[in-house]
Amino acid sequence: AQSVAQPEDQVNVAEGNPLTVKCTYSVSGNPYLFWYVQYPNRGLQFLLKYITGDNLVKGSYGFEAEFNKSQTSFHLKKPSALVSDSALYFCAVRDFYGGATNKLIFGTGTLLAVQP
Amino acid sequence: DGGITQSPKYLFRKEGQNVTLSCEQNLNHDAMYWYRQDPGQGLRLIYYSQIVNDFQKGDIAEGYSVSREKKESFPLTVTSAQKNPTAFYLCASSPPGASSYEQYFGPGTRLTVT
Numbered sequence: 417a418q419s420v421a422q423p424e425d426q427v428n429v430a431e432g433n434p435l436t437v438k439c440t441y442s443v444s445g446n447p448y449l450f451w452y453v454q455y456p457n458r459g460l461q462f463l464l465k466y467i468t469g470d471n472l473v474k475g476s477y478g479f480e481a482e483f484n485k486s487q488t489s490f491h492l493k494k495p496s497a498l499v500s501d502s503a504l505y506f507c508a509v510r511d512f513y514g515g516a517t518n519k520l521i522f523g524t525g526t527l528l529a530v531q532p
Numbered sequence: 533d534g535g536i537t538q539s540p541k542y543l544f545r546k547e548g549q550n551v552t553l554s555c556e557q558n559l560n561h562d563a564m565y566w567y568r569q570d571p572g573q574g575l576r577l578i579y580y581s582q583i584v585n586d587f588q589k590g591d592i593a594e595g596y597s598v599s600r601e602k603k604e605s606f607p608l609t610v611t612s613a614q615k616n617p618t619a620f621y622l623c624a625s626s627p628p629g630a631s632s633y634e635q636y637f638g639p640g641t642r643l644t645v646t
Contacts, residue, residue, distance in 0.1 A: 459637035510633050518626040518633050524574040
């Protein structure tokens with residue numbers, strides 16, 4: 417079965433410092449990986465995706481993610497955190513089973529708290 | 533939140549009543565999805581539809597029903613059979629074909645049942 421894991425419920429970082437939000441995956445075949453962000457009482461916003469190509473993927477709001485096949489990881493990173501980055505972050509993987517769908521399997525989310 | 537609208541934003545119901553949550557999209561997407569979000573559990577798939585007049589159960593379909601009579605609309609009914617209906621409900625859609633796999637989400641409806 418395909419799955420993603422976000423091992424940290426919460427990540428705390430000071431404004432201006434680099435941030436990393438971790439995600440590991442388990443899939444059979446090539447993974448299609450995604451990061452989303454959710455602000456309080458809002459829907460999810462797409463940040464970036466890895467389908468194929470360069471292992472370093474750049475996305476919205478200065479975020480990037482590094483695909484590491486040997487470590488089965490897809491960590492979200494940003495060189496300099498902003499207080500406004502504080503939100504809930506979800507990693508997701510495409511579910512290949514069940515036919516030709518775009519079903520996604522989501523992790524449990526990581527709350528990012530950036531202190532001023 | 534793109535071209536997906538969910539209404540209402542907050543919904544309150546008494547236990548034992550059915551309630552229908554609205555989801556409309558103007559993105560011309562074929563596939564639509566309903567998720568339930570509870571604290572600490574991420575998103576869980578309730579139902580999804582790949583085309584009009586067709587839909588499939590997700591991981592937690594019991595106590596829910598859907599319809600897909602129009603491409604733009606995918607309403608979710610939370611029935612009285614759903615044991616713990618209080619949650620944040622998210623609707624999403626995705627475009628057809630193999631060129632794009634991400635989903636686009638609506639703003640959500642927070643349902644409280646007392």
